[in-house]
Amino acid sequence: MGRIEIDEIRCKGCGICTVACPKQLIKLCDKANIQGYTPAEAVNQELCTGCALCAEICPDVAIKVFR
Amino acid sequence: MQQVFTRPESLKDVQTHFCPGCQHGTVHRLVAEALDQFGVQQKTIGVASVGCSVFLYGYFDIDVVEAPHGRAPAVATGVKRARPDSFVFTYQGDGDLAAIGTAEIIHAANRGEDITVIFVNNTTYGMTGGQMAPTTLVGQKTSTSPYGRNKAKDGAPIKMAEVLAQLGGVAYSARVAVNSPKNVLQAKKVIKRAFQFQAEGKGFSFVEVLSSCPTNWGMAPLAANERIGEEMIPYFPLGVFKDDPIAQD
Amino acid sequence: MSKRLFVKGNEAAAMGAIEAGCRYYFGYPITPQSDIPEYLSRELPKLDGEFIQAESEVAAINMLLGASACGVRAMTSSSSPGISLKQEGISYMAGAELPGVIINISRSGPGLGGIDASQSDYFQSVKGGGHGGYRIAVLAPNSVQEMYDLTMHAFDLADQYRTPVMVLGDSVIGQMKEALVPNPRPVRELPAKEWAVRGKSGGEQRIVKSLFLGDGELEAHNWRLHAKYRQMMEKECLSEEFETADATLLVTAYGSVARIAHTAVAMAREEGLKVGLFRPITLCPFPEEALKAAGQRAGRILDIELNTGQMVEDVRLAVGSGVEVSFYGRPPGAGSLPSPEELLDQIRKHYA
Numbered sequence: 001m002g003r004i005e006i007d008e009i010r011c012k013g014c015g016i017c018t019v020a021c022p023k024q025l026i027k028l029c030d031k032a033n034i035q036g037y038t039p040a041e042a043v044n045q046e047l048c049t050g051c052a053l054c055a056e057i058c059p060d061v062a063i064k065v066f067r
Numbered sequence: 068m069q070q071v072f073t074r075p076e077s078l079k080d081v082q083t084h085f086c087p088g089c090q091h092g093t094v095h096r097l098v099a100e101a102l103d104q105f106g107v108q109q110k111t112i113g114v115a116s117v118g119c120s121v122f123l124y125g126y127f128d129i130d131v132v133e134a135p136h137g138r139a140p141a142v143a144t145g146v147k148r149a150r151p152d153s154f155v156f157t158y159q160g161d162g163d164l165a166a167i168g169t170a171e172i173i174h175a176a177n178r179g180e181d182i183t184v185i186f187v188n189n190t191t192y193g194m195t196g197g198q199m200a201p202t203t204l205v206g207q208k209t210s211t212s213p214y215g216r217n218k219a220k221d222g223a224p225i226k227m228a229e230v231l232a233q234l235g236g237v238a239y240s241a242r243v244a245v246n247s248p249k250n251v252l253q254a255k256k257v258i259k260r261a262f263q264f265q266a267e268g269k270g271f272s273f274v275e276v277l278s279s280c281p282t283n284w285g286m287a288p289l290a291a292n293e294r295i296g297e298e299m300i301p302y303f304p305l306g307v308f309k310d311d312p313i314a315q316d
Numbered sequence: 317m318s319k320r321l322f323v324k325g326n327e328a329a330a331m332g333a334i335e336a337g338c339r340y341y342f343g344y345p346i347t348p349q350s351d352i353p354e355y356l357s358r359e360l361p362k363l364d365g366e367f368i369q370a371e372s373e374v375a376a377i378n379m380l381l382g383a384s385a386c387g388v389r390a391m392t393s394s395s396s397p398g399i400s401l402k403q404e405g406i407s408y409m410a411g412a413e414l415p416g417v418i419i420n421i422s423r424s425g426p427g428l429g430g431i432d433a434s435q436s437d438y439f440q441s442v443k444g445g446g447h448g449g450y451r452i453a454v455l456a457p458n459s460v461q462e463m464y465d466l467t468m469h470a471f472d473l474a475d476q477y478r479t480p481v482m483v484l485g486d487s488v489i490g491q492m493k494e495a496l497v498p499n500p501r502p503v504r505e506l507p508a509k510e511w512a513v514r515g516k517s518g519g520e521q522r523i524v525k526s527l528f529l530g531d532g533e534l535e536a537h538n539w540r541l542h543a544k545y546r547q548m549m550e551k552e553c554l555s556e557e558f559e560t561a562d563a564t565l566l567v568t569a570y571g572s573v574a575r576i577a578h579t580a581v582a583m584a585r586e587e588g589l590k591v592g593l594f595r596p597i598t599l600c601p602f603p604e605e606a607l608k609a610a611g612q613r614a615g616r617i618l619d620i621e622l623n624t625g626q627m628v629e630d631v632r633l634a635v636g637s638g639v640e641v642s643f644y645g646r647p648p649g650a651g652s653l654p655s656p657e658e659l660l661d662q663i664r665k666h667y668a
């Protein structure tokens with residue numbers, strides 16, 4: 001059981017986390033943040049294992065992981 | 068539930084100027100984590116270089132000396148000799164370390180200075196707009212190699228981790244990448260191993276990190292990551308080229 | 317009471333550095349200053365100091381930058397071509413407001429030139445040298461004793477004003493042997509180095525840098541550097557005068573050639589000519605006020621240098637248009653320095 005929080009302001013919408021998640025629980029949303037990037041958002045959180053691979057690869061340290 | 072992934076304390080909680088997907092951010096975090104893990108934040112002196120990582124002091128919550136382009140290993144030498152109890156690392160790009168700063172890195176390494184060098188190889192001069200670097204791959208187009216790097220005229224890309232491993236003063240030399248979660252986790256181990264050498268006073272340690280520059284490669288971050296796996300790693304193999312705690316004896 | 321020694325100028329500078337508390341030296345071999353690294357490679361290890369023979373002058377000045385950023389007294393030395401290579405680092409040190417002492421036992425140029433005594437690096441030394449619009453203090457000893465004393469003084473100036481300081485000599489001053497009284501380091505109260513990196517140690521982050529990108533930051537920084545220079549100009553000018561009180565011809569000269577000019581002026585006095593010598597000791601800040609007074613009193617100046625005319629520009633600026641300034645230059649190459657008689661001839665020629 002896990003959960004992630006994505007810092008919507010820090011996220012630069014690079015999308016790297018979306019392919020890093022083994023369960024594909026992250027996607028980019030369509031609405032831009034104040035930096036002008038479309039940030040990532042977590043979906044189907046109940047499937048999250050808290051493995052933190054998404055956070056490990058995020059260049060902007062925008063993901064917090066709970067387990 | 069407990070928080071199992073947090074920002075390291077040695078990394079300031081600020082927005083970086085790095086482009087989306089730029090792995091300077093990843094490398095910063097890994098280095099900061101290692102500083103935290105060794106408990107050396109309070110005695111660390113970082114030496115910044117000139118390149119996209121020039122704002123080291125803006126992102127790391129540590130004391131920092133800024134070096135001229137390429138000279139970080141010489142500056143770090145002065146720092147470490149003057150304050151042998153401090154923990155000293157340089158953070159340099161491939162233009163900085165492998166072109167203009169070649170003499171400084173070779174000789175700091177050869178003297179076996181008790182410092183750690185983090186070398187971010189993104190096969191280009193990021194900060195100045197994507198010119199050819201000494202690490203640019205053969206055939207790679209950059210703003211100053213518009214027809215692709217020509218081995219006959221420009222030489223072959225330089226493999227610094229292997230070069231430095233040849234030197235007597237080097238205790239540890241390795242190459243990692245941060246393009247996949249697996250590689251990031253491996254990079255984390257290697258950076259910690261490199262810091263271990265310094266923590267134990269066992270000599271010069273060097274980590275080359277293959278990194279992306281999506282902006283100057285003209286690629287989306289995901290495609291840039293793929294390029295690391297498909298083009299860079301085959302030429303710049305990952306691995307440990309020297310791990311010799313007794314190199315100093 | 318200090319005993320009297322009989323040593324080379326270069327050794328005296330190295331001894332002065334040690335007496336000033338310098339324990340870190342970084343350098344690269346070049347004639348005619350190699351006695352300095354040779355001496356320090358022998359003595360610093362005995363004092364728990366660090367001596368590094370760097371891979372180049374570029375590396376050496378950057379090692380100095382790093383050590384100095386930690387707040388210790390540190391030094392490098394070289395000669396003209398090597399000083400050219402150090403200019404990058406000197407500019408960064410000036411920009412980051414780092415103290416540090418650079419000894420230049422200059423030789424002749426341009427290019428590889430030769431190793432004769434020369435004063436052709438005056439411009440490079442006093443007008444900034446590297447890029448970016450800054451000045452460093454430059455001291456010009458004319459004896460073995462001054463090599464010792466002014467090197468000590470250089471460390472104090474460097475720490476007081478947070479600036480690189482150059483001691484500018486040549487092979488005459490560096491290689492000759494003279495009596496030296498190794499006086500103890502003078503006591504000067506200096507500001508604490510609260511800017512020096514040390515690893516946060518529970519305190520505020522400290523950053524040593526010369527990059528200023530904030531709006532207006534760099535302009536303010538440039539004016540702050542300039543203000544330090546003005547302050548040095550007010551407080552730190554040094555010069556020596558010989559027989560200037562009633563002189564109607566004032567000779568100006570610094571460093572090695574000032575020794576010969578001194579003899580020539582004494583000979584002229586024996587002939588009854590009212591000639592005096594003004595010797596700037598600080599080339600930067602240039603002793604404008606003192607020179608102006610002496611120059612205007614005399615009404616006429618003969619500037620003598622071992623080059624084709626460099627300091628003479630500053631002499632003219634200092635004394636203004638009412639004083640006639642002539643120049644006699646001997647750039648190196650003939651293998652010999654001007655003799656006192658040669659300079660006496662010039663004095664006679666310019667004596668009205």
Ligand SMILES: Cc1ncc(C[n+]2csc(CCOP(=O)(O)OP(=O)(O)O)c2C)c(N)n1
Nearest residue numbers: 117118119136160161162163191192193194
């Ligand atoms: C002496 C000098 N020459 C050139 C430059 C311009 N310059 C700034 S950064 C840089 C290259 C940066 O490339 P790299 O070291 O690979 O770092 P990156 O930005 O790719 O991380 C250059 C050439 C400079 N600052 N100083």
Ligand code: SF4
Nearest residue numbers: 021048049051052054
């Ligand atoms: S913690 Fe693991 S499972 Fe959860 S979102 Fe991140 S990568 Fe996916």
Ligand code: SF4
Nearest residue numbers: 011012014015017058
């Ligand atoms: S990796 Fe980080 S910055 Fe990139 S999209 Fe995901 S959360 Fe955002």
Ligand code: SF4
Nearest residue numbers: 085086089119193280
């Ligand atoms: S230019 Fe390249 S190296 Fe520099 S921040 Fe952008 S992506 Fe990173």
Ligand SMILES: [Mg+2]
Nearest residue numbers: 160161191193
């Ligand atoms: Mg680069």
